[in-house]
Amino acid sequence: MSVKLTEEMLSALPDARGHFGAFGGRFVSETLMDSLMTLEKEYARLKKDPEFQARFDKELADYVGRPTPLYFAERLTRETGGAQIWLKREDLCHTGAHKVNNTIGQALLASFLGKKRIIAETGAGQHGVATATVCARLGLECHVFMGAEDVQRQSLNVFRMKLLGATVHSVQGGTKTLKDAMNDAMRDWVANVDDTFYIIGTVAGPHPYPLLVRDFQSVIGRETRRQALEKTGKLPDALVACVGGGSNAIGMFYPFLADESVELYGVEAGGLGIETGKHAAPLCAGRPGVLHGNRTYLMEDENGQIAGTHSVSAGLDYPGVGPEHSWLKDIGRAHYVSVTDDEAMEGFRKLTRVEGIMPALETAHAVAYAIKLAATMDKDQTVVINVSGRGDKDINTVAKLEGIEI
Amino acid sequence: MSRIEGVLKALKGQGRKALIPYITAGDPHPDVTVDLMHTLVKAGADIIELGVPFSDPMADGPVIQLACERALVHGTSLRQVIAMVKEFRKSDDQTPVVLMGYLNPMEAMGYERFADAAKDAGVDGILTVDLPPEEADEVAPLFTQRDLDAIFLLSPTTTDDRIRAISEHSSGYVYYVSIKGVTGSASINVDEVAAKVGHIHELTALPVGVGFGIRDAETAAAVGRVSDGVIVGSVLVDTIARNQADTDQLKRALTDLLHPMREALDSLAS
Numbered sequence: 001m002s003v004k005l006t007e008e009m010l011s012a013l014p015d016a017r018g019h020f021g022a023f024g025g026r027f028v029s030e031t032l033m034d035s036l037m038t039l040e041k042e043y044a045r046l047k048k049d050p051e052f053q054a055r056f057d058k059e060l061a062d063y064v065g066r067p068t069p070l071y072f073a074e075r076l077t078r079e080t081g082g083a084q085i086w087l088k089r090e091d092l093c094h095t096g097a098h099k100v101n102n103t104i105g106q107a108l109l110a111s112f113l114g115k116k117r118i119i120a121e122t123g124a125g126q127h128g129v130a131t132a133t134v135c136a137r138l139g140l141e142c143h144v145f146m147g148a149e150d151v152q153r154q155s156l157n158v159f160r161m162k163l164l165g166a167t168v169h170s171v172q173g174g175t176k177t178l179k180d181a182m183n184d185a186m187r188d189w190v191a192n193v194d195d196t197f198y199i200i201g202t203v204a205g206p207h208p209y210p211l212l213v214r215d216f217q218s219v220i221g222r223e224t225r226r227q228a229l230e231k232t233g234k235l236p237d238a239l240v241a242c243v244g245g246g247s248n249a250i251g252m253f254y255p256f257l258a259d260e261s262v263e264l265y266g267v268e269a270g271g272l273g274i275e276t277g278k279h280a281a282p283l284c285a286g287r288p289g290v291l292h293g294n295r296t297y298l299m300e301d302e303n304g305q306i307a308g309t310h311s312v313s314a315g316l317d318y319p320g321v322g323p324e325h326s327w328l329k330d331i332g333r334a335h336y337v338s339v340t341d342d343e344a345m346e347g348f349r350k351l352t353r354v355e356g357i358m359p360a361l362e363t364a365h366a367v368a369y370a371i372k373l374a375a376t377m378d379k380d381q382t383v384v385i386n387v388s389g390r391g392d393k394d395i396n397t398v399a400k401l402e403g404i405e406i
Numbered sequence: 407m408s409r410i411e412g413v414l415k416a417l418k419g420q421g422r423k424a425l426i427p428y429i430t431a432g433d434p435h436p437d438v439t440v441d442l443m444h445t446l447v448k449a450g451a452d453i454i455e456l457g458v459p460f461s462d463p464m465a466d467g468p469v470i471q472l473a474c475e476r477a478l479v480h481g482t483s484l485r486q487v488i489a490m491v492k493e494f495r496k497s498d499d500q501t502p503v504v505l506m507g508y509l510n511p512m513e514a515m516g517y518e519r520f521a522d523a524a525k526d527a528g529v530d531g532i533l534t535v536d537l538p539p540e541e542a543d544e545v546a547p548l549f550t551q552r553d554l555d556a557i558f559l560l561s562p563t564t565t566d567d568r569i570r571a572i573s574e575h576s577s578g579y580v581y582y583v584s585i586k587g588v589t590g591s592a593s594i595n596v597d598e599v600a601a602k603v604g605h606i607h608e609l610t611a612l613p614v615g616v617g618f619g620i621r622d623a624e625t626a627a628a629v630g631r632v633s634d635g636v637i638v639g640s641v642l643v644d645t646i647a648r649n650q651a652d653t654d655q656l657k658r659a660l661t662d663l664l665h666p667m668r669e670a671l672d673s674l675a676s
Contacts, residue, residue: 017540027509027536029465030559031586033568173471179462186464191587193563290509290536291462303483304514305461 005257005333014324018207018294021330024323026206028293031190040208042113047215052112059104060219063137064094066101068220070227070384075354076371083237083377085370086384087357088224090248097360097389098220098248099130103199105216107134110197117141117196121185123150123178123244124314125157126360126389127201132166142166145185149176150314157393175308178318182292202245203322206293210322217251224384225255232382238263240370241386242362243283243336244316246325248388253334263335266325267369269311270338280309282321283329283336296323312341312397313361315389343368345401348391360389361397409502409530410555410578413452414613414634421675424635425450425626425668426615427642428506430457430473431490432482434650440493441653442646442660447501449661450668455533455637458487458507465535467590469640472647484511484520488527495528504531504557504578512545521548531555531578539575546575559583562602566609573610581637582606584618584629590640594619600632623670630671638667 018024018040026036046052060066069092073085090098103120110118118140122128128144135142144166151158151170161168169188174180182205189198203210203217221239228236239256241249243266256262271279279285282297289298291306299307299319311317328334339347344361347368352358359367363386370385377383391398399406407415417424427446431439443454459477463470484507491503505524512520512534524532532549539546539558549556555578560569563586573580582603584594599616606614616629617637626636645663649656 025541026538027541028538029535029561029583030538030572031465031561031563031583033538033561034563034565173468174462174475183462183464187467187588190465191591193586289513292464293536298510300510300514302514303481303485304511305478306510 004260007258010257014207014211018211020324020327022288023296023326024207024210024294026293027290027295028206029190031193032206035193036206036208043109043208043212046109046112052108056105056108059108060101064100064104065092066219067223068092070224070231073355076351077374079354080371080374082374082379083381083383085374086236086382087387088220088252088384089387090220091357091359091363091387091390095130095133096392097126097130098217098251099127099201100133101219101251102201102213102216102247103127103130103134106197106199106212107138107140110140110199111138113197115195115197117192118199119143119145119185119188119196120199120201121145121178121181122201123181123317124393125150125154125161126315126393128166128168129157129160129164131199132161132164135166136164143169143188145169145171145181145188147171147175147177147181150178150181153314156396179306202247203250203324204245204292204294204296204320210294210324213247214250214254214324217247218254220248220251220386221253221255224252228382228384235259235262236384237261237377237381238265238373238383239386240265240267240366240373240383242267242316242366242388243321243325244269244280244318244362245320246322248386250322250324252386253328257333264328264333265369265373266334266336267365268336268338269313269316269365270340271310273340274338278310279338280311280316280318281338282319283325284338288326291320294323296320296326297329312344313365315360315362316365337369339365339368347371348398357387358391359387360391361394363388408553408555408578410453413502414579417452418634423630423633423671423674424452424615425664425671426453426455426635426637427451427664428455428457428637428639429642429646430459430470430477431487432459432477432480433473433643433646434476436477436480436482436486436490438653439490442657443494444498445657445660446664447498449664451501451664452635453502453504455504455506456487456491458484458505458511460508460511463508465588467588467640469590469644469647473643484515485523488523488529491529492527499528502530503528504533505529506533507535509534509537517545517548521552521554525552525554529554531557533557533581535559539572542575550577557581560606562586562598569606569609573612576612579613579615579634580606580610582614582616582633584616587618589618594625594629596628599629603632623666626667627670627674630674636671
């Protein structure tokens, strides 16, 4: 089933209570409700405030380095032998990933609201680094919560955050990964709600977070739309982006939702294979539930306990997904697919060798799927891959997988 | 009149305050939970809040998170928790039981099936930590249709408009979270609690139970003085953690903890 989305329908979502159809909402303990409602109100005001928007645009241009290029991957296209493959180069953003689009937006929001203390959760450390970076830039106190296991796996990013002046809290509870980091960030927020702003890194969490993160990340899709029209004279036929929480994908998809001719593909982490249960693909293999303040597709057991996840990519290793993706799946506007760890590694090697662009392992999932997809399409069609981040952070993981010591 | 309402009315008639202990079902083992519930009643509990373990208890501190983990190691499910209440009811049809937990296990079971099973087992109230009234349209009517009390939280950050709105959705009692923080964290400021609870009493006729930060007879009495009941959680759960190897010793330790609170609360009545 697929519905035609109009600008009018889209501007009405999320609704006043933060719902995207059956998904989203605000499922938090009472102590946070007042802060979330204040944030919602203030954001609605600042969204229309020319001073705030001008400041955001200036930061994106001069600090983040936007617009990022839309690049024609000529060799990859030739080797694939199908549709033209174009790359949206979010890996060229300051700090090496799209995450900073959102952190600069939320940190500015915190500054406008007079909050001096910032908290954030992080999995692989990219959102933590992006948050620590903008806190250094704006002179804000920064605390990053990170699962103890991820602290071990991503020691380089932990050191980067510390260099940037952030305090990194190693989270010992639960599975010691991203979801537990998010639990502890929420706990800190409840205890320090008066002076603290929580910068959530993805389009999940309680309303209004999925809305404001989408708005800040939508610059990706707006630029892509304009650049595609300039460079190819038409809209792309397909967009491909990886989906963990889903912030880079929603940023890319959102400005195209009303363009019926543009097919949207979100690529989840298939891990060792969906059939093994060891993956992080709630849209492909989960079911709706409530976690971290919103209703969305989740990986859970039959009793509603959140399941452990697996992915080669720490940034996709999360049991939930942004509620807007859940809605796009259910109305049939976007396709959600998965690729395995091995396929993603193949995508990583391919883009590195053929284009000289080393993608993040998260992004490598989108690359792997896009290559398969492009091969089935005509030569006059175009596919855009959102290259959400660069792969330097992953070289230790890649080396380990290949049995190399560095 | 619901069992909760009846108990709270009777206490009020006697000028007494409710003692409401919380334990996590399945902690330290599903086999001992019903036994521990009876122990709580013997030690002076008026109402029991029985925690439904959840893998990601975001509003709880480490003490209750660890309790959830201990319960989940043994696979304690919502269905089993309901079965424990049914078992408890075989020998106690007086003490109200409130299930306290997070929404997802209820959603996974199916709200209607959950409400039916809870009612059938003799559950009296449902407190869902991450379900504000704004999101309860679908769920709350299923509870009220079955005379299950829907209990909602109020906090230091709750505005007057919300206190009124939340009270309208509530029955049985409202649960005032005394501190900005998770369970078992900071110590409470009794003067602040007194002021806020006094204010809540002006806005709603429902009884007000106060939880978070009550750990001994002294804090129980101080909070009891300004509220209709005190909810005691983390200090009990911590006691369970420290005595999990020996059930008899655990029951004595829980009794030793609750008894002085009961006495301190009852001394307020005279």
